[in-house]
Amino acid sequence: MSPEQEITRREQRGDAESERRASREVQLIAREHQRALKPNDFHGGVHPPENKHQSTGEPIGSIPLAETLFVPLVQHVGASALPLVKLGERVLKGQMIGEADGLISCAVHAPSSGTVVALEPVPMPHPSGLPVDGVVIRTDGEEQWCELRPCEDFRKLAPLELLDKIRDCGIAGLGGAGFPAAVKLAPHTGTEIDTLIINGTECEPYITADDMTMRERAAEIIAGVEILAYILDEPQRVLIGIEDNKPEAIAAMRKAAEGTRFDVVVYPTKYPSGGEKQLIQILTGREVPNRGLPANVGIICHNTGTARAIYRAVRFGEPLISRVTTVVGEALERQRNIEVPIGTPISHILKHHGVHRGRMQRIIHGGPMMGFTLEDDSAPVIKTTTCILVPTDAELPPPPPAQPCIRCGFCAEACPASLLPQQLYWYARAEDREKLQAYNLFDCIECGACSYVCPSSIPLVQYYRAAKGDIRSAEEEKEKSARARERFEFRKLRIEKAEKEKEEKRRARREAAEQARQQRQENTDAPEAKAAQQEADVVAAALARVKAKQASPEQQLARAQRSLTSAEQRVERLQKKLNEAPEDQRGQLAAQLKAAQIKAAEARQKLAEAEASAGDSAAGPSTVKAAADSSDSSPSADKAQDAIERAKAAAAARASMSDEERLAAELEALKARVTKAEARLEKARAENDANVDAFATALEKMQNKLEQKMREQNNRGGES
């Protein structure tokens, strides 16, 4: 064989090899595709009676509009919407009445035209039964739409514009959780989204809202899926998952999906395959990580109803103001699905379905597995109302009392999240938060499969819900206390700093003063210092002069003389009074006299001292007379002399007065004083002064004195 032949043979062989390889690859890809479309199974799950036939007999209906609509401002996961309307305002159907507050929030729209009659807490379908802020609209029945912005071809808009549209239309997940759809469609995880899953599972018993929507509105759903795929930049695979117990829905969806690249995947019925994480596992075999999001594994999951709502929002500009809800239960005459405006009171719906209150056991919002009992049937339909179940006692008997856990392990077998429900139950009872988290409590999807299989009828899910809430609130508490600690410590630091600064300033001032003084001492020769010295000298001289003047012996002598004369006069007067006074006042007067005499003696002593010192300081034969003369020469001394003269004259006049006259004068003066004191007391009382008591006692004393004097006068009058 020539080398050329050899080469060609080899080439041929190589060609064949590569061909084979390529074909094998194609096969592999096909198999991979096949494998991907072949649904997987997930751990656990239960098969409760489906009870779906009751509500699928009739097409989706409608009921007359309710007179009053209660529209809660929070119908979704996230922050409450902010109201945009005023009391008494007329609203049109589809008008935004509450705008989204923040990223994870959802707008709220008027479900029908009418008047806003109240902005107040409205009842809300929630296990707590607590009301939430809402808008109450009295409908006018005109169903007048506000101006809508339809869009013929969504491909003309950028994905971001479409997201805005979805956000403005207030679309929240209609599957039951109510997560804002626009937030879900704009993942921030950084992972590329390669799969879009549309969830048409509806695994919970009784509920057929999605089933009926798929049967009747398949085209709208598929159109919505196209929009979703466009927004998510055309993910590799778009899977529409439907359980095999809905053959009509599967047929309708397959028909609508013809000509598109969307795959309708069918898998066996098992509860809870409709759970987001379970469905992802069924369809793709991927597992959503602990506390992660589907977007972390490149998947976005939406409900069929949400897809339809998104289609209507984008195509017609219609906000989410109504939804398809299953109304079911043997206590009703008519069981079916209805498209009902958000905000319609549940009592209104029940009335139009012929509810038999006597047979009704309770009203359940949601399905029998994950729903909750409504205490108040005036609560409205909200965006997450998938079903209103009104069973009879026979249909859904009340759960028997819980028995002790026997550790049978049925719950662990049923758990779709592969948890250990019996362990979680013990730790929830013991409120052992650490252990609960170690056993991955937060991976629990609260499906209720464990409670369903429990032979002791322990309401296990209730324990997990309570424990979750407890841990969440404890975490919030902890966060809050950490913030409080930070603020407390910051405040302490601030106060310390301010104190330090103050201390620093004080020290600086002290030091500056010290320095200045030292400098002054050092530079006594400096001219400024001299000037300061001189100034100080002048002041000192003036002070000395004043002191000298005050202390001058002449003045002291004069003062001593004056006090002596006044004291002697007083003694004289008292003596006289004592002699005249009646028996009962003698003691008092005698005491006064004694005091006056002591004073006079003191004054005499002082005078002697003053005379002595005047004699010393005059350094010569200066006498009292000379001192008087010297004081005479000054004008102030003149004035004093005048005053003394006047006083003497007055005293003389008083002395010359007859006793009666003097008494009368004294009486006059006393009377004047009493009236003055009265006025003062009055004023004090009006102002609620603290001294009222003191004033009152003073007045009383004065009045006593006055009375006494008057009696004295009368006595005199009688004698004479």
Place this chain on the structure above:
Amino acid sequence: MLEWFTAISTPVLVMGGMALAFGALLGFAAVRFRVEGDPLVEKVDALLPQTQCGQCGYPGCRPYAEAIVNGDTINKCPPGGQATINELANLLDMEPVPLDAEHGVEDVRKVAFIREAECIGCTKCIQACPVDAIVGAAKYMHTVIADECTGCDLCVEPCPVDCIDMIPLEASLQDWHPQIPADGVRLIASDRQQHGSSASDKRDAA
């Protein structure tokens, strides 16, 4: 004599050298890896509710944490209540004790609220607030930042016009969470029969 000395000198030197080396190492480690503050105080402080209310008799939560580490009782914190006492007992390996009523009783969570029309703007409450949760200025109306208020009560007393109320926090839908269900009534055997049928149905369906 000398022989005896040489015989033991090597081990003595070796042991002595090792002692010195390890001593130096320990000394270095003590300086290098020194822990600032008492870690136990931090742990105790983290469990206290940080209301800084002073009901325990200490001027704040941290001083009380220090006192607990130094041997004070753990039941002096009314805002924390029994839950905090249990956690503290768990941490310190002590027996949980009931709350000491002398320091107050466990109450619902409250926040301060200033009746703003009556506020004269004296700033006394601002100075009293341990977490700076009151805003305002002299001769201007004050108000409480409800989210930051710990409900410690310390602003009520200094107010000269008594315009501060302590209002219990309203239960809101967001904060609500279900409670652990009450234990079921223990059934006697004959009662059990009535429910037996429905329970077995359920299990068959499963």
